Each structure stands twice: as structure tokens, then as C-alpha cells.
Amino acid sequence: MHVLVLGAGQLARMMSLAGAPLNIEISAYDVDSGNIVHPLTQSVIGNGLHNAIERADVITAEFEHIAHDILAICQQSGKFLPSADAIKAGGDRRLEKALLDKAGVRNANYYVITSRQDFDDAIEHVGLPMVLKSALGGYDGKGQWRLKQRDQIEAIWHEMEQCIAATDTQAIVAEEFVTFDREVSLVGARGKDGSVAVYPLAENVHTNGVLTLSTAIADTELQQQAKQMFTAVANSLEYVGVLALEFFDVDGTLLVNEIAPRVHNSGHWTQQGAETCQFENHLRAVCGLPLGSTKLIRSTAMINILGEDTLPPQVLAIGGCHIHWYGKEKRAGRKMGHINVCGDYNGELQRKLCQLAQILDKHAFPAVHEFAANFSE
Template sequence: MALAGYPLGISVQAVDVADNKIVDPVTKQVINNSLNRLIEEVDTITVEFEHIPEDLLELVHGSGKLKPSVEAILTGADRVREKKLLEKLAIDNCPFEIITEVEQLDAAVEKLGEKLIIKASRDGYDGYGQWRLQNKSQLPELKEKLSQLDLHKIPLVVEKMLNFDRELSLVAVRSSNGDIAYYPLAENLHYQGQLHVSIAPAPQVDEALNQQAKTIFNKLAESLDYVGVLSVEFFQIGQQLLVNEIAPRVHNSGHWTMQGADTCQFENHLRAVRGLPLGSTKVTSPTAMINIIGCKAFSRDMLSIPGCHLHWYGKTPRKKRKMGHFNLCADNYSELGKTMQALAEYLPVENFPMLKDEAARLIKL
């Protein structure tokens, strides 16, 4: 986000929420400044993820400079709040129950069926803080695991496991005066609860499906008086979209916009929160975003592939950590699939388990 801001003349400083130190967002070097002084000095305060201590959120909210709103951030960080908002707005989502006692799981199974996904209401992402129940025989073992948790402090959201056709997401940006610019729906492929590949624009999307996604986005954004980039994740079942999650921030499934759209999501977020005109979201080419997950090192020789762009984050490697991503651009889906096949030859299959199969699917489109 900082890199997207520099060409616009926007300087960005970051707060490490673990210790409230001020750091350079690119070099990570500590800046000799206090949090209270920084809040006074800046024009706008925004977030890049929603799992922020509530006392810190309330502090910056008090400045009147926080965009999006504290309500939007707290809703994205808490699945119970999220579910209540979806119910309030009559937006279709997975059938669910909220439980604060392990013994309530029995009633949830009777109501929702024995195939369930159980999610911690806070602090869970990328498959963390999630459990699956495939049949009733697993219930005693699962209850034993969950009995170790403080469910009054962090309730569980128990969802019916749906047989959906695919996962989609809509990333869009809303300005403070209510203008909205939509990126096209992206198709997302997950592995072990973690996003591995996004294809944008999503193949085989008609105008009715697009409009359905936009209508849901509009309801959410208007209810939250949202300013900035907001992502809505969907399950598609036939021609119906069910909301899986909302994310009040720039989103992994929108990283393709860095090469595949006229204005990337990071720049558009900064434009919105700083009161600048929103940038065009026109697609410049079909694009695949491939996450680099838990991969320590590899040759950079794949940069010889036309349309291949590497974004490396410079993080310390660990299992399931997103270390960076590739954006691949091509003239059409078939060519995009061939580019993905070429990329797969340079990468360890254990870290990119979906790449070859998805490439083969795209080539046939």
C-alpha cells in the first residue's frame, strides 16, 4: 500500500500492533515517533488487516481520521458480528449456529446435519481456528478438542458444510461520497483452507451473477458507511451467491489487480481514504494470482516467462505462511493456462499443488 501511495505523493507510516511502535512499512525500520504524536500528525488512518487490538482501534477512532469505520473493522474481525449484519440485511449466507458451550454442538448437528465447519469467531484465517466434522462418530473427539477453549470469550460459529460449485470474491472500492468502483468477480481456489490461486475475471460469469454480487456489496457498504476497499467472499451454488466472509481491507484475491487492472486495489484504497477520485478498475488482461506459500527459496528463472510478475514479501519462511505471489497475465484464458503450465515447471509441486490442474482447466476454456 505504501508503494502504491508514493507516486500519488502520499507518505505512509505503519504501526506494529504488537507493540505500537512506528515503523517504515517497506524497510520495517523503527521510526522515532510516538503513537499519539503520529495520530495527530497524519491526515488519515487506515488498516491493512482487521485483527487489531480493540483498545488501539478505539484510540484511533477517537481521532476522527479512521477509514473505514471502527464498526466495519470490528465486523470483519468477528464472525458473530458478521453473521448478525448479514441477517440484519437479509443477505443469504451459510446456515449456522453460534455456540458458547461445547454441549451445544449436539443440537447444532441435529439442526444443521453432521457435516459441519466450525470456526472461531475471532482471530482465525487461512484455515487456522477451524475444525471440520464429517460425521457424528467424530463428535466426541471434536468436543474434547473444543473443550480446551474459552467459548464464552471467543464463541464458535458452526456452519453447515455446503456442496457449492465454486468460490468467488468481489473486490470493490467506495469513496466517502458513495461512489463505487467494482473490480470483476475473481474465482478462488483454496487448499487446506488457504487461498492458492485466483483467476480474474472469473470465467463463465453472466451479467445476472455480476449484478447479484454488486447488490450484496452495495447493501454491506451502505450499511457500514464504508470508505475504502472491501472484499466479499462468496460460495456459488447454481446461480445463487451465498456470502462466506467479508474483509474490510485490501484482499489477497485482489492482488491480481497489480498487473491486471488499470488501477490496483492498493492505490484505489488510498484514493478512497484520502478523498481522491477513484481510479478505473478496467481489466487490462486476464490474470492469475498464485500465492507462494511456505516456500523457502527457488530460482528466479521463471521471470523469463512473458507476462510473469513476481511479488516477494521478504518474510521469514514458515509452514503455510504467504511468502509472496505471482501475477501471470495473458491475452485469453487458454494462453493464461499455458503460462501457468510454464511457471509450474520452475516450482516445487508440494508448495503449488493446484497449479497444473488449474492450468489444464483454463487451456480448455
């Protein structure tokens, strides 16, 4: 079985590693260069989308922001999963919101802005404070504004107007500001036969809008809510593959914040913490194979490595610590890899996170140090 992945980053890399034991070959299409590359070595093994499609049995994607003409070609081949519509919904907040409404799942009150009049109407409809997000592009905290007071309106509109004018298809989605207890996410898979398997919820910590720490949690009530909403969204899209839903936990009630139609950063913990990792389950789903067990096999957390290309070797001296590098060139703030840390039970995992705080740089790994400080109180 040969799977072509649109995108040649770390998610394609980890799909390749997960696919090898199943004899699933992975190649990656670099949407910027048009090259077909090996996802591990990044060596060029071909060129051109049509050539890549011809060789593939299945086509999938590792990210949402893909040109619509590329998606159309892949969809026309009859090989593309989950679907062009699913990828578009993950890359356009207007489509995402419409999907959530159609699926009947709770999300923040919103308003779409393409003009100054829309902005004024949004302020009245949504109210202050509000969060404003570009409909296209923008992630890891980029392309977003917070409007707290009316004296900020003109300055923020000036920036938003420039963003809207940048392309003919851009808009801003205004959302009510949700006061939440924590952010959680659910990663799950839906097979070709409609079967659904979801992983335990993960509690996520973000620093400056970027995920820094994700920990698998056990919460029966929230898990049930999350699975119901996951199933509603996945069935609405007739989805095939791994899908992630990000939530706000508001006093025990979940609101969907965003969806990601792909394997997801907050699911990397499944490589060591679950019986079948998210990358293998995505491949199983799109290749028409039975889904693997999503059972938690040990307490696990994932730590993002941002802007660092080395780690103290003492990290590997801690039992249950696994480093996953992405083979990227170092750049400030860039996701360079992640650490999965495991324990036989929650207390052991917590102690290992505290051990890591004594080893890892405070500025590079703020969430780990914050956890350790709170744990010791």
C-alpha cells in the first residue's frame, strides 16, 4: 500500500515511521516546491502532483492550508481521504463554524467580518470582550486580536482591514471571549465503515498561543461529552482518518474552539501512551484497515521542543522519557521536536515532570517549570 501525504513536515515523517511495520509506504508532496520527497530523509524522489497521484493508492494530508486547486485535483482522483471539504473546513474558520453549527455541537457565539459595518455589527452581536481571528491562515497565536475595550476599536480595525485586504477571500471571525477553566482536546479516528475510536482527552497548556504541554487525562463526564461531539462532527463530514477537536472546559461543559482534520500535536503523546498511536490509526483508517485500540496504557505527557536543536543528555537518563526530533533547521519558536514522558501512574508522571524541570531551560520550557512550581506548592 502506498500513501501520498500532502505536506512534507513532521506529521508526514511520523506517519512514515508508523506505517513501516504495516508495510505501508509513505511519500510526501511538498506543496510549495512541487517535489515528491521521502518523508524521513527529505530526498527528492520525483516531481509533480499528477505523478505523485498516479503512484499512490491513497492520498491524505498533514495540514489544512492547502491551495484549493491542489485539493480539487486530489479529490477528483477518487483517492483522497478524509476529503477536500474536510480539509477546507479545517483551514477556513467560516466553514469550520458552519460545520459546527450543522453538527449541532456547542461553540462560541460568533460573527463574520468583511467590512467596517460588519465589525460594528459584530461588536453589538457578540459583545466585548471578543477574540478576532483571521478566517484563512493564522495559527499558533498568529492572525489574532483581542478587543477588550472600545478605545481599542480603531487601532485593531486598522490592522484587521489590512489583513482583509491582503487577499480577495480573507475575512475575520469575531468570537465571544470565553472564560474557561482549561483547554482540552480529543483526538480520534473514524474508519471507512463508520466505526469510531477516540483517545482519552488531553489537557493542554499554551504559551504565547503555542502548545507547550499536553497530558492525557481521565475524566469520564468530559470524555463522554467530547466523544459525542467528535462523532457528530466526524459523521457530518463522513470523515475518514484522524480528526482532532480542541475544547474550552467551562465549569464542566465543553465548547469546541477549533477542529483539525489531521493528526494533531496534542495527540503526539499516543506514541508512547496508547496501544495504537494516532499516526498508525490514521493510516489504518484511510487504507481501509480496522482501527487499532486507543486505550491508555500508561500515564503520559508530551512536551513541545520549540526553537531548540539540542537537549541535555540527562533527559534520557530519566526512565520513560522519549525524544522525537523532526530533523528541522533551528529557528526561534519553531517546533523542532517533542518529548514524551511516561509513568506507571499519575504520581510517577508528575514526579518525572518535576525532574525534567530541573534539567530543562526555564525560558525554553516554561510550561514544565510552571507545572513543577505548582506541584511543589
